[in-house]
Amino acid sequence: MTVDVNVTLGRWPFRRTPGDESGAALAQRLRARGVTQAWVSHFDALLHTDLAAVNARLAEECRREPLWLPFGAVNPTLPAWRDDVRRCHEGHRMPGLRLFPNYHSYTLSQPVAAELFEEAARRNLVVQVALLMEDERTQHPLVRVPAVDAAPLADLARRWPGLRVIVLNQRPGPPGGVRALVEAGAVSFDISMVEGTGGVAKFVEAAGAERVLFGSHAPLYYWDAASLKIQECGLAPELEERIRHRNARAVLRAA
Amino acid sequence: MIWDLHTHLSGFDGATPREKMAELIRFADRLEIERVIVFMGYPFVYDPTPEQLREQNDQVLEALQPWHPRALGFVYLSPKHLEFSLREFDRCVRDGPMVGVKLWVAVKAHDERLDPIVERAAKLDAAIFQHTWTKVMGNLPGESDPWDVVALSRRHPEVPIICGHTGGNWQLGVRALRDARDVSADLAGSDPTAGLTEMAYRELGAERIIWGSDAGGRSYGSQLAKVTGADIPESAKKLILGGNLKRMLTPILRAKGVPL
Ligand SMILES: [Zn+2]
Numbered sequence: 001m002t003v004d005v006n007v008t009l010g011r012w013p014f015r016r017t018p019g020d021e022s023g024a025a026l027a028q029r030l031r032a033r034g035v036t037q038a039w040v041s042h043f044d045a046l047l048h049t050d051l052a053a054v055n056a057r058l059a060e061e062c063r064r065e066p067l068w069l070p071f072g073a074v075n076p077t078l079p080a081w082r083d084d085v086r087r088c089h090e091g092h093r094m095p096g097l098r099l100f101p102n103y104h105s106y107t108l109s110q111p112v113a114a115e116l117f118e119e120a121a122r123r124n125l126v127v128q129v130a131l132l133m134e135d136e137r138t139q140h141p142l143v144r145v146p147a148v149d150a151a152p153l154a155d156l157a158r159r160w161p162g163l164r165v166i167v168l169n170q171r172p173g174p175p176g177g178v179r180a181l182v183e184a185g186a187v188s189f190d191i192s193m194v195e196g197t198g199g200v201a202k203f204v205e206a207a208g209a210e211r212v213l214f215g216s217h218a219p220l221y222y223w224d225a226a227s228l229k230i231q232e233c234g235l236a237p238e239l240e241e242r243i244r245h246r247n248a249r250a251v252l253r254a255a
Numbered sequence: 256m257i258w259d260l261h262t263h264l265s266g267f268d269g270a271t272p273r274e275k276m277a278e279l280i281r282f283a284d285r286l287e288i289e290r291v292i293v294f295m296g297y298p299f300v301y302d303p304t305p306e307q308l309r310e311q312n313d314q315v316l317e318a319l320q321p322w323h324p325r326a327l328g329f330v331y332l333s334p335k336h337l338e339f340s341l342r343e344f345d346r347c348v349r350d351g352p353m354v355g356v357k358l359w360v361a362v363k364a365h366d367e368r369l370d371p372i373v374e375r376a377a378k379l380d381a382a383i384f385q386h387t388w389t390k391v392m393g394n395l396p397g398e399s400d401p402w403d404v405v406a407l408s409r410r411h412p413e414v415p416i417i418c419g420h421t422g423g424n425w426q427l428g429v430r431a432l433r434d435a436r437d438v439s440a441d442l443a444g445s446d447p448t449a450g451l452t453e454m455a456y457r458e459l460g461a462e463r464i465i466w467g468s469d470a471g472g473r474s475y476g477s478q479l480a481k482v483t484g485a486d487i488p489e490s491a492k493k494l495i496l497g498g499n500l501k502r503m504l505t506p507i508l509r510a511k512g513v514p515l
Pocket of ligand 1: 261
């Protein structure tokens with residue numbers, strides 16, 4: 001049983017990936033690997049401006065496929081972004097949002113980020129923040145998107161203590177950075193970009209057992225990577241269950 | 256059968272090479288990795304002096320000792336110190352237990368100073384591993400890209416050479432290697448981006464792909480997923496995960512009397 005909190009539907013703009021033929025094809029791959037729920041955003045959300053349409057398509061795909069749980073995209077630099085939040089929440093009944101601050105040209109220390117977090121907190125939505133999508137060294141020369149600086153999340157988490165924040169695609173870095181976010185509020189992390197031999201175990205030490213979630217970053221990454229990274233650490237079964245599904249369910253239940 | 260082409264002592268806990276090596280093996284056991292190739296000591300040095308090269312190779316020799324031949328080693332050399340490097344090759348490979356050469360980022364692979372090293376390694380059937388990357392922000396001054404390895408290979412037909420990381424940006428790297436029949440692609444040390452192994456398989460064929468992890472900087476698991484999770488035939492996975500490396504190293508292991 002696995003709840004994968006970091007899956008993306010649609011197609012990565014820069015190449016095809018195995019499993020991106022259709023949502024159904026991707027769902028079949030994940031199911032075959034024991035995924036029981038996947039929290040999904042859409043690749044179109046990275047570069048499209050009409051995010052209301054992207055979110056409507058995402059919601060429609062999720063209605064057809066019970067594996068998916070939709071996380072809408074909102075760009076707080078766009079006009080009428082609050083209405084996008086409202087549609088995600090009230091119209092599509094999404095449990096949360098997935099933000100791409102770097103692709104959407106703002107930083108987490110700007111006032112627009114605080115306004116968006118306030119709106120999410122008011123509606124009790126989960127906020128996922130994707131720090132980057134791919135290794136910065138291999139980006140398209142005309143589309144170089146620096147990783148999001150997650151440090152200002154500490155302030156945002158402190159200002160809205162009940163707000164559930166999930167940092168996606170966090171590179172491990174010095175443990176101090178992760179600790180600062182954990183201590184600031186209800187911030188957790190997925191393991192998709194945690195690297196190094198035994199890296200997941202070390203990351204759990206830094207972030208705490210209840211703050212680490214299973215995220216694969218499929219279909220951009222091979223799904224097996226997240227699973228084998230856990231296997232490599234030889235974790236206690238109880239801890240492995242927490243990471244694979246219990247922590248994610250607890251985040252949802254806290255609504 | 257899994258053989259890991261690409262591991263380092265760096266990144267593992269432990270105060271000594273032996274302690275780090277014990278950690279490396281502990282994790283390898285969990286993923287049923289049968290043999291590991293270790294190269295370079297710690298800390299990583301981009302442009303090592305002869306003294307630093309010797310020190311790093313000594314660290315690897317010390318680490319290998321309790322685990323040989325489950326653990327095998329490549330000697331770390333720099334074409335900038337050619338005379339020294341040839342002597343170091345003799346010490347560690349000809350007269351020692353190591354079975355290949357690791358070249359990193361001191362000198363680009365197209366440089367003619369690599370030629371005597373390649374010739375000496377080829378004479379003993381030692382593997383030749385050249386690190387490569389293709390970074391959009393630009394490589395280090397002496398850092399090769401796959402085209403540099405192709406240039407080197409053209410000067411040494413029939414000598415097998417391994418292109419480390421397949422250039423990192425593998426969509427470029429695989430293309431660069433298409434026509435370089437003697438060059439193999441190392442899968443190690445990049446994010447587990449889906450499609451890498453499928454493209455390498457399609458363009459190079461299973462026989463020219465070798466799996467490695469780049470542990471301890473990388474997770475064995477994230478890297479292994481590049482093969483276990485790929486849409487390629489099981490027979491190809493077997494070659495990539497161990498068959499090709501075993502075939503490449505069989506002559507030198509036989510010559511050294513190392514059990515296979
Ligand atoms: Zn390496």
